[in-house]
Amino acid sequence: MLDPMNTIFIPGATSGIGLGLALRLQAKGNTVIVGGRRTGLLKQIAAEHPGIDTVSIDTTGPASITAARDELANRYPALDTLITMAGIMEPEDLLDPASLDVAERTVAVNLLGPIRLINAFLPGLLAQPSATVMTVSSGLAYVPLPATPTYNATKAAIHSFTESLRxxxxxxxxxxxxxxxxxxxxxxxxxxxxxxxxxxxDFLDEVMTLLEADDQAEQILVERVKWQRNAVAEGRYADVLGVLSGRYRS
Structure with missing residues:
Protein backbone atom coordinates (compact mmCIF):
# COMPACT_ATOMS: atom_id res chain seq x y z
CA MET A 1 0.00 0.00 0.00
CA LEU A 2 3.00 2.30 0.43
CA ASP A 3 4.08 1.57 -3.14
CA PRO A 4 3.85 4.88 -5.04
CA MET A 5 2.23 2.99 -7.91
CA ASN A 6 -0.99 2.42 -5.93
CA THR A 7 -4.28 4.13 -6.71
CA ILE A 8 -6.27 4.33 -3.48
CA PHE A 9 -9.93 5.13 -2.88
CA ILE A 10 -10.95 6.07 0.68
CA PRO A 11 -14.68 6.71 1.11
CA GLY A 12 -15.37 8.50 4.37
CA ALA A 13 -12.02 10.30 4.45
CA THR A 14 -13.17 13.91 4.71
CA SER A 15 -11.82 14.32 8.25
CA GLY A 16 -10.07 12.58 11.14
CA ILE A 17 -8.24 9.30 10.59
CA GLY A 18 -9.47 8.99 7.00
CA LEU A 19 -8.19 12.34 5.80
CA GLY A 20 -4.99 12.00 7.79
CA LEU A 21 -4.29 8.59 6.25
CA ALA A 22 -5.13 9.90 2.78
CA LEU A 23 -2.56 12.68 3.13
CA ARG A 24 0.11 10.31 4.48
CA LEU A 25 -0.45 7.86 1.62
CA GLN A 26 -0.36 10.66 -0.94
CA ALA A 27 2.92 11.91 0.55
CA LYS A 28 4.37 8.46 -0.20
CA GLY A 29 3.60 9.03 -3.88
CA ASN A 30 0.29 7.20 -4.17
CA THR A 31 -2.68 8.48 -6.15
CA VAL A 32 -5.43 9.05 -3.56
CA ILE A 33 -9.13 9.72 -4.08
CA VAL A 34 -11.24 10.80 -1.09
CA GLY A 35 -14.96 10.07 -1.07
CA GLY A 36 -17.71 11.76 0.91
CA ARG A 37 -21.28 13.04 0.88
CA ARG A 38 -20.70 16.79 1.26
CA THR A 39 -19.62 18.25 -2.07
CA GLY A 40 -18.61 21.56 -0.51
CA LEU A 41 -16.23 19.82 1.86
CA LEU A 42 -14.83 17.72 -0.98
CA LYS A 43 -14.08 20.89 -2.96
CA GLN A 44 -12.38 22.40 0.08
CA ILE A 45 -10.20 19.30 0.55
CA ALA A 46 -9.19 19.32 -3.13
CA ALA A 47 -8.30 23.01 -2.92
CA GLU A 48 -6.34 22.73 0.32
CA HIS A 49 -4.48 19.53 -0.62
CA PRO A 50 -3.31 19.66 -4.24
CA GLY A 51 -3.09 16.23 -5.79
CA ILE A 52 -5.88 14.72 -3.69
CA ASP A 53 -8.84 13.94 -5.92
CA THR A 54 -12.42 13.56 -4.69
CA VAL A 55 -15.64 11.79 -5.60
CA SER A 56 -19.14 12.18 -4.22
CA ILE A 57 -20.47 9.07 -2.50
CA ASP A 58 -23.04 8.19 0.15
CA THR A 59 -22.02 4.79 1.49
CA THR A 60 -25.53 4.18 2.85
CA GLY A 61 -26.95 4.31 -0.69
CA PRO A 62 -26.39 1.35 -3.04
CA ALA A 63 -27.05 3.52 -6.11
CA SER A 64 -24.50 6.10 -4.94
CA ILE A 65 -21.89 3.38 -4.39
CA THR A 66 -22.50 1.99 -7.88
CA ALA A 67 -22.27 5.44 -9.44
CA ALA A 68 -18.99 6.18 -7.65
CA ARG A 69 -17.58 2.81 -8.68
CA ASP A 70 -18.45 3.40 -12.32
CA GLU A 71 -17.06 6.93 -12.26
CA LEU A 72 -13.79 5.77 -10.73
CA ALA A 73 -13.52 2.84 -13.16
CA ASN A 74 -13.52 5.39 -15.98
CA ARG A 75 -11.25 7.95 -14.33
CA TYR A 76 -8.86 5.55 -12.59
CA PRO A 77 -8.84 2.16 -14.34
CA ALA A 78 -5.74 1.19 -12.32
CA LEU A 79 -7.52 1.63 -8.97
CA ASP A 80 -6.13 -1.15 -6.80
CA THR A 81 -6.84 -0.21 -3.18
CA LEU A 82 -10.09 0.31 -1.27
CA ILE A 83 -10.10 1.55 2.34
CA THR A 84 -13.59 1.38 3.86
CA MET A 85 -13.16 4.28 6.26
CA ALA A 86 -16.68 5.72 6.56
CA GLY A 87 -18.15 5.37 10.05
CA ILE A 88 -20.20 7.04 12.75
CA MET A 89 -20.17 6.68 16.53
CA GLU A 90 -23.07 7.89 18.66
CA PRO A 91 -24.04 7.19 22.28
CA GLU A 92 -27.18 5.14 22.88
CA ASP A 93 -29.43 4.87 25.91
CA LEU A 94 -30.98 1.47 25.36
CA LEU A 95 -33.78 2.32 27.80
CA ASP A 96 -34.89 5.08 25.40
CA PRO A 97 -37.00 3.84 22.45
CA ALA A 98 -35.35 6.54 20.31
CA SER A 99 -32.08 4.60 20.54
CA LEU A 100 -33.36 2.38 17.75
CA ASP A 101 -32.85 5.26 15.29
CA VAL A 102 -29.19 5.50 16.33
CA ALA A 103 -28.76 1.73 16.05
CA GLU A 104 -30.25 1.51 12.56
CA ARG A 105 -28.21 4.49 11.34
CA THR A 106 -25.02 3.00 12.79
CA VAL A 107 -25.60 -0.39 11.15
CA ALA A 108 -26.31 1.29 7.80
CA VAL A 109 -23.07 3.29 7.84
CA ASN A 110 -20.65 1.06 9.73
CA LEU A 111 -21.65 -2.40 8.57
CA LEU A 112 -23.80 -2.33 5.45
CA GLY A 113 -21.69 0.47 3.98
CA PRO A 114 -18.38 -1.45 3.98
CA ILE A 115 -20.07 -4.67 2.84
CA ARG A 116 -21.72 -2.87 -0.09
CA LEU A 117 -18.48 -1.09 -0.99
CA ILE A 118 -16.50 -4.31 -1.03
CA ASN A 119 -19.20 -6.05 -3.06
CA ALA A 120 -19.20 -3.23 -5.63
CA PHE A 121 -15.44 -2.73 -5.96
CA LEU A 122 -14.19 -6.31 -5.59
CA PRO A 123 -14.59 -7.34 -9.25
CA GLY A 124 -12.41 -4.42 -10.34
CA LEU A 125 -9.82 -5.13 -7.66
CA LEU A 126 -9.67 -8.80 -8.65
CA ALA A 127 -8.85 -7.72 -12.21
CA GLN A 128 -5.68 -5.95 -11.04
CA PRO A 129 -2.33 -7.77 -10.83
CA SER A 130 -2.33 -7.04 -7.11
CA ALA A 131 -4.80 -5.15 -4.93
CA THR A 132 -5.74 -4.38 -1.34
CA VAL A 133 -8.91 -4.06 0.71
CA MET A 134 -8.44 -2.39 4.08
CA THR A 135 -11.35 -2.50 6.51
CA VAL A 136 -11.53 -0.39 9.66
CA SER A 137 -12.69 -1.99 12.88
CA SER A 138 -11.84 -0.74 16.39
CA GLY A 139 -10.41 -1.77 19.71
CA LEU A 140 -14.06 -1.76 20.77
CA ALA A 141 -14.63 -4.81 18.56
CA TYR A 142 -12.78 -6.74 21.27
CA VAL A 143 -14.02 -5.08 24.48
CA PRO A 144 -17.13 -2.89 24.17
CA LEU A 145 -17.72 0.64 25.37
CA PRO A 146 -21.17 0.31 27.00
CA ALA A 147 -22.10 3.86 26.02
CA THR A 148 -22.04 2.92 22.31
CA PRO A 149 -23.45 -0.62 22.04
CA THR A 150 -24.32 -0.67 18.34
CA TYR A 151 -21.03 0.94 17.31
CA ASN A 152 -19.18 -1.82 19.19
CA ALA A 153 -21.35 -4.49 17.58
CA THR A 154 -20.76 -3.17 14.05
CA LYS A 155 -17.01 -3.09 14.59
CA ALA A 156 -17.02 -6.65 15.93
CA ALA A 157 -18.99 -7.63 12.84
CA ILE A 158 -16.48 -5.87 10.57
CA HIS A 159 -13.66 -7.81 12.23
CA SER A 160 -15.48 -11.10 11.65
CA PHE A 161 -16.42 -10.18 8.07
CA THR A 162 -12.80 -9.25 7.34
CA GLU A 163 -11.53 -12.59 8.59
CA SER A 164 -13.94 -14.43 6.29
CA LEU A 165 -13.14 -12.16 3.35
CA ARG A 166 -9.43 -12.82 3.76
CA ASP A 202 0.93 9.78 16.78
CA PHE A 203 -1.58 7.21 15.57
CA LEU A 204 -0.88 7.97 11.91
CA ASP A 205 2.89 7.88 12.47
CA GLU A 206 2.65 4.43 14.01
CA VAL A 207 0.25 3.13 11.35
CA MET A 208 2.55 4.21 8.53
CA THR A 209 5.54 2.63 10.28
CA LEU A 210 3.64 -0.65 10.67
CA LEU A 211 2.51 -0.66 7.04
CA GLU A 212 6.07 -0.07 5.91
CA ALA A 213 7.56 -2.68 8.24
CA ASP A 214 5.36 -5.65 7.28
CA ASP A 215 3.77 -5.83 3.86
CA GLN A 216 2.06 -9.09 4.84
CA ALA A 217 0.40 -7.89 8.05
CA GLU A 218 -3.25 -8.93 8.40
CA GLN A 219 -3.99 -6.44 11.18
CA ILE A 220 -2.52 -3.02 11.84
CA LEU A 221 -2.32 -2.74 15.62
CA VAL A 222 -0.74 0.28 17.25
CA GLU A 223 0.56 -0.40 20.75
CA ARG A 224 -2.24 1.64 22.33
CA VAL A 225 -4.98 -0.68 21.02
CA LYS A 226 -3.41 -3.91 22.27
CA TRP A 227 -4.83 -3.14 25.72
CA GLN A 228 -8.23 -4.01 24.20
CA ARG A 229 -7.21 -6.31 21.35
CA ASN A 230 -5.42 -8.78 23.61
CA ALA A 231 -7.64 -8.48 26.69
CA VAL A 232 -9.26 -11.90 26.37
CA ALA A 233 -6.04 -13.77 25.59
CA GLU A 234 -4.28 -12.10 28.51
CA GLY A 235 -7.12 -12.65 31.00
CA ARG A 236 -7.87 -8.92 31.39
CA TYR A 237 -11.30 -8.70 29.75
CA ALA A 238 -13.31 -7.96 32.91
CA ASP A 239 -10.81 -5.32 34.03
CA VAL A 240 -10.81 -3.55 30.65
CA LEU A 241 -14.61 -3.66 30.46
CA GLY A 242 -14.73 -2.18 33.94
CA VAL A 243 -12.51 0.71 32.89
CA LEU A 244 -14.57 1.39 29.78
CA SER A 245 -17.79 1.18 31.80
CA GLY A 246 -16.60 3.49 34.54
CA ARG A 247 -14.96 6.05 32.27
CA TYR A 248 -18.24 6.99 30.57
CA ARG A 249 -20.69 6.36 33.38
CA SER A 250 -22.48 9.38 34.78
Missing part, protein backbone atom coordinates in the same frame (compact mmCIF):
# COMPACT_ATOMS: atom_id res chain seq x y z
CA UNK A 167 -9.94 -16.59 3.75
CA UNK A 168 -12.21 -16.48 0.69
CA UNK A 169 -9.69 -14.32 -1.21
CA UNK A 170 -6.57 -16.21 -0.17
CA UNK A 171 -5.99 -17.59 -3.68
CA UNK A 172 -6.64 -14.24 -5.35
CA UNK A 173 -4.48 -11.18 -5.98
CA UNK A 174 -6.33 -9.17 -3.32
CA UNK A 175 -4.74 -8.68 0.08
CA UNK A 176 -7.07 -7.99 3.04
CA UNK A 177 -5.95 -5.82 5.97
CA UNK A 178 -7.85 -4.78 9.09
CA UNK A 179 -6.96 -1.42 10.64
CA UNK A 180 -7.81 -1.48 14.36
CA UNK A 181 -7.75 2.04 15.86
CA UNK A 182 -7.92 2.79 19.58
CA UNK A 183 -9.72 5.87 20.86
CA UNK A 184 -8.11 8.62 18.79
CA UNK A 185 -8.32 12.40 19.02
CA UNK A 186 -10.83 13.14 16.30
CA UNK A 187 -14.32 14.62 16.25
CA UNK A 188 -15.77 11.10 16.55
CA UNK A 189 -17.60 11.22 19.91
CA UNK A 190 -16.00 14.67 20.43
CA UNK A 191 -12.69 13.08 21.36
CA UNK A 192 -10.52 15.73 19.69
CA UNK A 193 -9.32 17.04 23.06
CA UNK A 194 -9.68 13.85 25.10
CA UNK A 195 -6.77 13.02 27.36
CA UNK A 196 -7.62 9.31 27.18
CA UNK A 197 -7.52 9.25 23.36
CA UNK A 198 -4.38 8.83 21.27
CA UNK A 199 -3.17 11.97 19.45
CA UNK A 200 -4.08 11.65 15.78
CA UNK A 201 -0.59 12.36 14.42
Missing amino acids: VQLHKSSVRVIELVPPATRTTLMNQQNSEVAMPLD
Whole structure:
Protein backbone atom coordinates (compact mmCIF):
# COMPACT_ATOMS: atom_id res chain seq x y z
CA MET A 1 0.00 0.00 0.00
CA LEU A 2 3.00 2.30 0.43
CA ASP A 3 4.08 1.57 -3.14
CA PRO A 4 3.85 4.88 -5.04
CA MET A 5 2.23 2.99 -7.91
CA ASN A 6 -0.99 2.42 -5.93
CA THR A 7 -4.28 4.13 -6.71
CA ILE A 8 -6.27 4.33 -3.48
CA PHE A 9 -9.93 5.13 -2.88
CA ILE A 10 -10.95 6.07 0.68
CA PRO A 11 -14.68 6.71 1.11
CA GLY A 12 -15.37 8.50 4.37
CA ALA A 13 -12.02 10.30 4.45
CA THR A 14 -13.17 13.91 4.71
CA SER A 15 -11.82 14.32 8.25
CA GLY A 16 -10.07 12.58 11.14
CA ILE A 17 -8.24 9.30 10.59
CA GLY A 18 -9.47 8.99 7.00
CA LEU A 19 -8.19 12.34 5.80
CA GLY A 20 -4.99 12.00 7.79
CA LEU A 21 -4.29 8.59 6.25
CA ALA A 22 -5.13 9.90 2.78
CA LEU A 23 -2.56 12.68 3.13
CA ARG A 24 0.11 10.31 4.48
CA LEU A 25 -0.45 7.86 1.62
CA GLN A 26 -0.36 10.66 -0.94
CA ALA A 27 2.92 11.91 0.55
CA LYS A 28 4.37 8.46 -0.20
CA GLY A 29 3.60 9.03 -3.88
CA ASN A 30 0.29 7.20 -4.17
CA THR A 31 -2.68 8.48 -6.15
CA VAL A 32 -5.43 9.05 -3.56
CA ILE A 33 -9.13 9.72 -4.08
CA VAL A 34 -11.24 10.80 -1.09
CA GLY A 35 -14.96 10.07 -1.07
CA GLY A 36 -17.71 11.76 0.91
CA ARG A 37 -21.28 13.04 0.88
CA ARG A 38 -20.70 16.79 1.26
CA THR A 39 -19.62 18.25 -2.07
CA GLY A 40 -18.61 21.56 -0.51
CA LEU A 41 -16.23 19.82 1.86
CA LEU A 42 -14.83 17.72 -0.98
CA LYS A 43 -14.08 20.89 -2.96
CA GLN A 44 -12.38 22.40 0.08
CA ILE A 45 -10.20 19.30 0.55
CA ALA A 46 -9.19 19.32 -3.13
CA ALA A 47 -8.30 23.01 -2.92
CA GLU A 48 -6.34 22.73 0.32
CA HIS A 49 -4.48 19.53 -0.62
CA PRO A 50 -3.31 19.66 -4.24
CA GLY A 51 -3.09 16.23 -5.79
CA ILE A 52 -5.88 14.72 -3.69
CA ASP A 53 -8.84 13.94 -5.92
CA THR A 54 -12.42 13.56 -4.69
CA VAL A 55 -15.64 11.79 -5.60
CA SER A 56 -19.14 12.18 -4.22
CA ILE A 57 -20.47 9.07 -2.50
CA ASP A 58 -23.04 8.19 0.15
CA THR A 59 -22.02 4.79 1.49
CA THR A 60 -25.53 4.18 2.85
CA GLY A 61 -26.95 4.31 -0.69
CA PRO A 62 -26.39 1.35 -3.04
CA ALA A 63 -27.05 3.52 -6.11
CA SER A 64 -24.50 6.10 -4.94
CA ILE A 65 -21.89 3.38 -4.39
CA THR A 66 -22.50 1.99 -7.88
CA ALA A 67 -22.27 5.44 -9.44
CA ALA A 68 -18.99 6.18 -7.65
CA ARG A 69 -17.58 2.81 -8.68
CA ASP A 70 -18.45 3.40 -12.32
CA GLU A 71 -17.06 6.93 -12.26
CA LEU A 72 -13.79 5.77 -10.73
CA ALA A 73 -13.52 2.84 -13.16
CA ASN A 74 -13.52 5.39 -15.98
CA ARG A 75 -11.25 7.95 -14.33
CA TYR A 76 -8.86 5.55 -12.59
CA PRO A 77 -8.84 2.16 -14.34
CA ALA A 78 -5.74 1.19 -12.32
CA LEU A 79 -7.52 1.63 -8.97
CA ASP A 80 -6.13 -1.15 -6.80
CA THR A 81 -6.84 -0.21 -3.18
CA LEU A 82 -10.09 0.31 -1.27
CA ILE A 83 -10.10 1.55 2.34
CA THR A 84 -13.59 1.38 3.86
CA MET A 85 -13.16 4.28 6.26
CA ALA A 86 -16.68 5.72 6.56
CA GLY A 87 -18.15 5.37 10.05
CA ILE A 88 -20.20 7.04 12.75
CA MET A 89 -20.17 6.68 16.53
CA GLU A 90 -23.07 7.89 18.66
CA PRO A 91 -24.04 7.19 22.28
CA GLU A 92 -27.18 5.14 22.88
CA ASP A 93 -29.43 4.87 25.91
CA LEU A 94 -30.98 1.47 25.36
CA LEU A 95 -33.78 2.32 27.80
CA ASP A 96 -34.89 5.08 25.40
CA PRO A 97 -37.00 3.84 22.45
CA ALA A 98 -35.35 6.54 20.31
CA SER A 99 -32.08 4.60 20.54
CA LEU A 100 -33.36 2.38 17.75
CA ASP A 101 -32.85 5.26 15.29
CA VAL A 102 -29.19 5.50 16.33
CA ALA A 103 -28.76 1.73 16.05
CA GLU A 104 -30.25 1.51 12.56
CA ARG A 105 -28.21 4.49 11.34
CA THR A 106 -25.02 3.00 12.79
CA VAL A 107 -25.60 -0.39 11.15
CA ALA A 108 -26.31 1.29 7.80
CA VAL A 109 -23.07 3.29 7.84
CA ASN A 110 -20.65 1.06 9.73
CA LEU A 111 -21.65 -2.40 8.57
CA LEU A 112 -23.80 -2.33 5.45
CA GLY A 113 -21.69 0.47 3.98
CA PRO A 114 -18.38 -1.45 3.98
CA ILE A 115 -20.07 -4.67 2.84
CA ARG A 116 -21.72 -2.87 -0.09
CA LEU A 117 -18.48 -1.09 -0.99
CA ILE A 118 -16.50 -4.31 -1.03
CA ASN A 119 -19.20 -6.05 -3.06
CA ALA A 120 -19.20 -3.23 -5.63
CA PHE A 121 -15.44 -2.73 -5.96
CA LEU A 122 -14.19 -6.31 -5.59
CA PRO A 123 -14.59 -7.34 -9.25
CA GLY A 124 -12.41 -4.42 -10.34
CA LEU A 125 -9.82 -5.13 -7.66
CA LEU A 126 -9.67 -8.80 -8.65
CA ALA A 127 -8.85 -7.72 -12.21
CA GLN A 128 -5.68 -5.95 -11.04
CA PRO A 129 -2.33 -7.77 -10.83
CA SER A 130 -2.33 -7.04 -7.11
CA ALA A 131 -4.80 -5.15 -4.93
CA THR A 132 -5.74 -4.38 -1.34
CA VAL A 133 -8.91 -4.06 0.71
CA MET A 134 -8.44 -2.39 4.08
CA THR A 135 -11.35 -2.50 6.51
CA VAL A 136 -11.53 -0.39 9.66
CA SER A 137 -12.69 -1.99 12.88
CA SER A 138 -11.84 -0.74 16.39
CA GLY A 139 -10.41 -1.77 19.71
CA LEU A 140 -14.06 -1.76 20.77
CA ALA A 141 -14.63 -4.81 18.56
CA TYR A 142 -12.78 -6.74 21.27
CA VAL A 143 -14.02 -5.08 24.48
CA PRO A 144 -17.13 -2.89 24.17
CA LEU A 145 -17.72 0.64 25.37
CA PRO A 146 -21.17 0.31 27.00
CA ALA A 147 -22.10 3.86 26.02
CA THR A 148 -22.04 2.92 22.31
CA PRO A 149 -23.45 -0.62 22.04
CA THR A 150 -24.32 -0.67 18.34
CA TYR A 151 -21.03 0.94 17.31
CA ASN A 152 -19.18 -1.82 19.19
CA ALA A 153 -21.35 -4.49 17.58
CA THR A 154 -20.76 -3.17 14.05
CA LYS A 155 -17.01 -3.09 14.59
CA ALA A 156 -17.02 -6.65 15.93
CA ALA A 157 -18.99 -7.63 12.84
CA ILE A 158 -16.48 -5.87 10.57
CA HIS A 159 -13.66 -7.81 12.23
CA SER A 160 -15.48 -11.10 11.65
CA PHE A 161 -16.42 -10.18 8.07
CA THR A 162 -12.80 -9.25 7.34
CA GLU A 163 -11.53 -12.59 8.59
CA SER A 164 -13.94 -14.43 6.29
CA LEU A 165 -13.14 -12.16 3.35
CA ARG A 166 -9.43 -12.82 3.76
CA VAL A 167 -9.94 -16.59 3.75
CA GLN A 168 -12.21 -16.48 0.69
CA LEU A 169 -9.69 -14.32 -1.21
CA HIS A 170 -6.57 -16.21 -0.17
CA LYS A 171 -5.99 -17.59 -3.68
CA SER A 172 -6.64 -14.24 -5.35
CA SER A 173 -4.48 -11.18 -5.98
CA VAL A 174 -6.33 -9.17 -3.32
CA ARG A 175 -4.74 -8.68 0.08
CA VAL A 176 -7.07 -7.99 3.04
CA ILE A 177 -5.95 -5.82 5.97
CA GLU A 178 -7.85 -4.78 9.09
CA LEU A 179 -6.96 -1.42 10.64
CA VAL A 180 -7.81 -1.48 14.36
CA PRO A 181 -7.75 2.04 15.86
CA PRO A 182 -7.92 2.79 19.58
CA ALA A 183 -9.72 5.87 20.86
CA THR A 184 -8.11 8.62 18.79
CA ARG A 185 -8.32 12.40 19.02
CA THR A 186 -10.83 13.14 16.30
CA THR A 187 -14.32 14.62 16.25
CA LEU A 188 -15.77 11.10 16.55
CA MET A 189 -17.60 11.22 19.91
CA ASN A 190 -16.00 14.67 20.43
CA GLN A 191 -12.69 13.08 21.36
CA GLN A 192 -10.52 15.73 19.69
CA ASN A 193 -9.32 17.04 23.06
CA SER A 194 -9.68 13.85 25.10
CA GLU A 195 -6.77 13.02 27.36
CA VAL A 196 -7.62 9.31 27.18
CA ALA A 197 -7.52 9.25 23.36
CA MET A 198 -4.38 8.83 21.27
CA PRO A 199 -3.17 11.97 19.45
CA LEU A 200 -4.08 11.65 15.78
CA ASP A 201 -0.59 12.36 14.42
CA ASP A 202 0.93 9.78 16.78
CA PHE A 203 -1.58 7.21 15.57
CA LEU A 204 -0.88 7.97 11.91
CA ASP A 205 2.89 7.88 12.47
CA GLU A 206 2.65 4.43 14.01
CA VAL A 207 0.25 3.13 11.35
CA MET A 208 2.55 4.21 8.53
CA THR A 209 5.54 2.63 10.28
CA LEU A 210 3.64 -0.65 10.67
CA LEU A 211 2.51 -0.66 7.04
CA GLU A 212 6.07 -0.07 5.91
CA ALA A 213 7.56 -2.68 8.24
CA ASP A 214 5.36 -5.65 7.28
CA ASP A 215 3.77 -5.83 3.86
CA GLN A 216 2.06 -9.09 4.84
CA ALA A 217 0.40 -7.89 8.05
CA GLU A 218 -3.25 -8.93 8.40
CA GLN A 219 -3.99 -6.44 11.18
CA ILE A 220 -2.52 -3.02 11.84
CA LEU A 221 -2.32 -2.74 15.62
CA VAL A 222 -0.74 0.28 17.25
CA GLU A 223 0.56 -0.40 20.75
CA ARG A 224 -2.24 1.64 22.33
CA VAL A 225 -4.98 -0.68 21.02
CA LYS A 226 -3.41 -3.91 22.27
CA TRP A 227 -4.83 -3.14 25.72
CA GLN A 228 -8.23 -4.01 24.20
CA ARG A 229 -7.21 -6.31 21.35
CA ASN A 230 -5.42 -8.78 23.61
CA ALA A 231 -7.64 -8.48 26.69
CA VAL A 232 -9.26 -11.90 26.37
CA ALA A 233 -6.04 -13.77 25.59
CA GLU A 234 -4.28 -12.10 28.51
CA GLY A 235 -7.12 -12.65 31.00
CA ARG A 236 -7.87 -8.92 31.39
CA TYR A 237 -11.30 -8.70 29.75
CA ALA A 238 -13.31 -7.96 32.91
CA ASP A 239 -10.81 -5.32 34.03
CA VAL A 240 -10.81 -3.55 30.65
CA LEU A 241 -14.61 -3.66 30.46
CA GLY A 242 -14.73 -2.18 33.94
CA VAL A 243 -12.51 0.71 32.89
CA LEU A 244 -14.57 1.39 29.78
CA SER A 245 -17.79 1.18 31.80
CA GLY A 246 -16.60 3.49 34.54
CA ARG A 247 -14.96 6.05 32.27
CA TYR A 248 -18.24 6.99 30.57
CA ARG A 249 -20.69 6.36 33.38
CA SER A 250 -22.48 9.38 34.78
